[in-house]
Amino acid sequence: MGGRQDAHIYLKIVELLKTKGHVFTEHVADATHDDIKLGLTPRQIWDRDMKWLYDSDLIVAEVTVVSLGVGYELGVAEKLGKRVICMYRKGTEKKLSNMIRGNSKFKILEYNDLDSGLKALEKEL
Amino acid sequence: MGGRQDAHIYLKIVELLKTKGHVFTEHVADATHDDIKLGLTPRQIWDRDMKWLYDSDLIVAEVTVVSLGVGYELGVAEKLGKRVICMYRKGTEKKLSNMIRGNSKFKILEYNDLDSGLKALEKEL
Numbered sequence A, B: 001m002g003g004r005q006d007a008h009i010y011l012k013i014v015e016l017l018k019t020k021g022h023v024f025t026e027h028v029a030d031a032t033h034d035d036i037k038l039g040l041t042p043r044q045i046w047d048r049d050m051k052w053l054y055d056s057d058l059i060v061a062e063v064t065v066v067s068l069g070v071g072y073e074l075g076v077a078e079k080l081g082k083r084v085i086c087m088y089r090k091g092t093e094k095k096l097s098n099m100i101r102g103n104s105k106f107k108i109l110e111y112n113d114l115d116s117g118l119k120a121l122e123k124e125l
Helices: A004-018 A042-055 A068-079 A114-124 B004-018 B042-055 B068-079 B114-124
Strands: A058-062 A083-089 A106-111 B058-062 B083-089 B106-111
Touching: A004 A058, A004 A114, A042 A068, A058 A068, A068 A083, A068 B068, A083 A114, A106 A114, B004 B058, B004 B114, B042 B068, B058 B068, B068 B083, B083 B114, B106 B114
Parallel strands: A058 A083, A083 A106, B058 B083, B083 B106
Antiparallel strands: none
16 A cells, blocks of 8 residues: 555555454554654665565555555565455556556455445455 | 656666667567557566566666556565666655665665666666
């Protein structure tokens, strides 16, 4: 989840995921959160996020807002054999990368509105 | 390389790389290129790009324009043990992801102008 402007969407996804298990990355749902301002170095952020990735059973990525870091984590997750679900909101100007859409190892949930997106996600959990 | 608006920069990088070896992804330097319009499916594009990645000795990624697909390929490249160089142009509004900046496995070349970027890249080749 790379776009702070979509934080309200990430919050709803995090809330749903928390009913099913532990969520490592709750802070993505907080539009004001800034790791660097909190004093973390890029290396510390990378270390922490990689540890979360290794410790996760399931990666749920909201990929509508384009993010280099999310893409990187998805590539690592695939190679670690993690289960990956990518959520993508239809009707946005930026089309979904073929590296995600063409990837048979990822489950892609395209949704029109948040409610239907959450329903589709819940079915997968 | 994910941004067609930077195609002229990618062209110069591709030209430099071609003096040192084979470049699989020359088409990124062509702003008019569109795999989908050429009739490829997302799955075919993923298959082709992954084959290129596996067959590469060195991945040079220009990461100034944010791209989910480039991020994904960088994560895969890292896990395949590939040598990765990321080029990033300073002074753009979007800061470089901590998943790249904080990653000790990637060599990051930050540059002010294309000439100095190309010189820094040539030193690494």
